Amino acid sequence: MRQNQARRTALLDAAIEVLAQEGSRGLTLRAVDATAEVPKGTTTNYFANRAELLTQVMGRIQERLTPDKTELATTMRQKPSRELVATLLQGTLERMRADRSSHLALLELRLEATRRPELHAELTRFFTAQLEGNIAFHLDAGLPGERTDVVLLYLAMLGMIVDDLTVPELLAPFEVDQLIEALANRVLA
Known part of the structure; x- marks a missing residue:
């Protein structure tokens, strides 16, 4: 090779x-x-x-979607709060919009994994590592909420990202930043 x-x-x-x-x-x-x-x-x-x-490809997508370390460090200078969580979630959506291809490719891989057990196992490992990394980051940063709250935020953002990628008109009547702020406030109340 x-x-x-x-x-x-x-x-x-x-x-x-x-x-x-x-x-x-x-x-x-x-x-x-x-x-x-x-x-x-x-x-x-x-x-x-x-x-x-x-x-x-999964590893490359992870590289492409990982936030810039300098920008993240600057953001993380803020006091841990629901507002900071909302800012981080908004950054996730912005990265998705900036690199739609990576997210569409991940959706394709998810669908492909339903038909290929070997890919399913690899994709499960990939997403498990991603989710566990997100949980650890959240908790280690002292952000509000517990493990289950981080999973709920992940699931809600995944739905928002899928809709934004596939049927953006669905969310057009709503102010997405306000939805994200409400999400953080309600899950982390």
């Missing part, structure tokens, strides 16, 4: 775009080659098979 990290990253980014635009059925090694504008067979030189590609 090839080791050029910049090329590997470009191929993973191309795979994310293919998933977002064509769905999981459109994700082939050749489609990744075409999207990345590399010679045919390049993706095969970097990934043994489609399953390996999908696993590494």
Whole structure:
């Protein structure tokens, strides 16, 4: 397998775009080659098979969606409060909107996992690690609420993100920032 990290990253980014635009059925090694504008067979030189590609796509999506450490550190200088939680949740929505392809790709992977047990196991590990990381961050930062509250916030934000990605007109009549503030205030009351 090839080791050029910049090329590997470009191929993973191309795979994310293919998933977002064509769905999981459109994700082939050749489609990744075409999207990345590399010679045919390049993706095969970097990934043994489609399953390996999908696993590494999850890691790349995590990299793309992780908040900037400097910006997060600046935000976290605020006193732990429901308002800070709302700010963090609003940042999550902003990152989703800035990188819609990563979130659409994750939705495609969720659907694909319902049909492929090996992907289901890997995706379950991925999302479990993400959720546990979010819970630990929240609690370690001294933010209000308990473990169950963080899970409720996660579930509510996931629904908001899915609707924003798929049927944004549904939320158009509402001020999303106000919804997020109300969510934080009610869950963390």
